[in-house]
Structure formats: C-alpha cells, structure tokens
Amino acid sequence: MSPFDEQWARCEPWLAAALEHAHGTHLIEDIREGCLAGNLQFWPGKSAAIVTEICTYPRLKAVNFFLVGGDLEELLAMKPVIEAWAKRLGCTRAQCGGRFGWERVLKDYRRACVVLEKEI
Template sequence: MTCLVGVPPENVDQVWPLIEQRLEEACLTSRGKEKAFDIRRSARHGEKQIWVVWDEDANDVLAVVVSELAVYPRKMVCHIQICVGNERERWQHHIAIIEDWARQKGCRGMSLVARPGWSRVLKQFGYDMTHHLVEKDLQDA
C-alpha cells in the first residue's frame, strides 16, 4: 500500500537523505536551472512543497513530487515541477491529494511540465496537454 505525505518546511531536513538522490537526478534534466540543494532551500522556506509517496510494505520512498504555488494576476495555480519515482501505477492516483491541498490554498488550477508520456497518464485524471515546452541553452549556441 502507498500513501502520499506532504513534508512540512520544518521536516525537510529529516526526509532529505531519503529523497536527495532522486531529486538530483531529476534536476539533471532542468538544463541547469536548479539543483536539489536549491529545492531543499526553497522547501525549507515554504516556497516549494515536497511530497513523498511512501511504500508502506517496503518501508521506503517510492516517489517524490515537488510543487510550487504560482500566482498570476487572475488566478493561483499549483504547479508540479518534479514528479519522479518507480511503479507509477501504484501511486499516480495520489494526485487527487495534491489537488485537494491546492484547492484549500486557494488554487483554481493545476499545471505541470512533464515528459510527453505523462500527458497520456494524466488524461484519465482530467488533465489536457495545452503546451509543449521547447528549450535552448544560449551559452552553448
């Protein structure tokens, strides 16, 4: 059985040894925008939220999600920045917990940047692909 747990800012350091490697690997695809240390600092200050999917049978972390609240002039959105883990089918339904939390915070939408396969997975939960993110590093151009 799995459960999704939101990590309060004051508990980030306690869970960090369990999630640091996964976040560092996920950050490798961010094209140099952020490292795991930056996420840790932001989560400690409450600027980002860390969610841990816990495998109760194995007593281990199965996945990690990083979100942040994005405030726009006309609405606030909960943006999922990172979602990384194993055995996705066992925990993908937990997105409803993050959605409920976001509603309680006043969000009127959800967003995420993800690999193309996630758009197929999240369609069953009511998500539509609205954009593709295309990037280029200028320092190497």
C-alpha cells in the same frame, strides 16, 4: 537529524533523477533550500516524492507539479491529495511540465502549450 532531513535523504534520489529533465534550471540544493524556505512544498511518499510550487498569476492561482519522481502508481495516488490541498488554498488550476510520457499517464490533464528553448 530532523524529520525533514530524514525524509529528504530518503527521497532525494528520486527528485534528483527528475531534476535531470529540468534543463539546468536548479540544482538539488536549490530545491531543498526552496522547500525549507517555504517557496516549494515537499511531498514525501513511501516510494516516491513530489515537489510543488504555488504560482500566483494576475487572474488565477495554480499548483505546479515541479518535480515528480519514484514509483508511478504512488505518484498518481498522491496527485489528487495535492490537488485537493491546492484547491483549499484557492488554486483553480493544476499544471506540470515534463517528459512527453507524462501526457499518456495524466489523462485528466490537457496539453496547454509547447515550451521551446535554446542556449544563447
């Protein structure tokens, strides 16, 4: 088993739990494939894991914290490391979406918009 596979197997439950709040956009297999293809970045911790993606817009580049799961304290400790990595890649913004509770925890972030959805 590869090091990626070992880390993925250990962290997959945290990511799968976070994916339940993504409103059906991906399956866990899609996330794994995206990480292996290099479209997504997998950040395994001891008791937590994060999946990011780099979003390139016409006027800026942003790191998007796409999936975040596991121990909250460890996740918050991982955040500045990932933000510094993204800054070295030329990102000038960090963004995330998720449950309303994240707004209370991420005090250095601001609400940028509201996302509304409906099935059609």
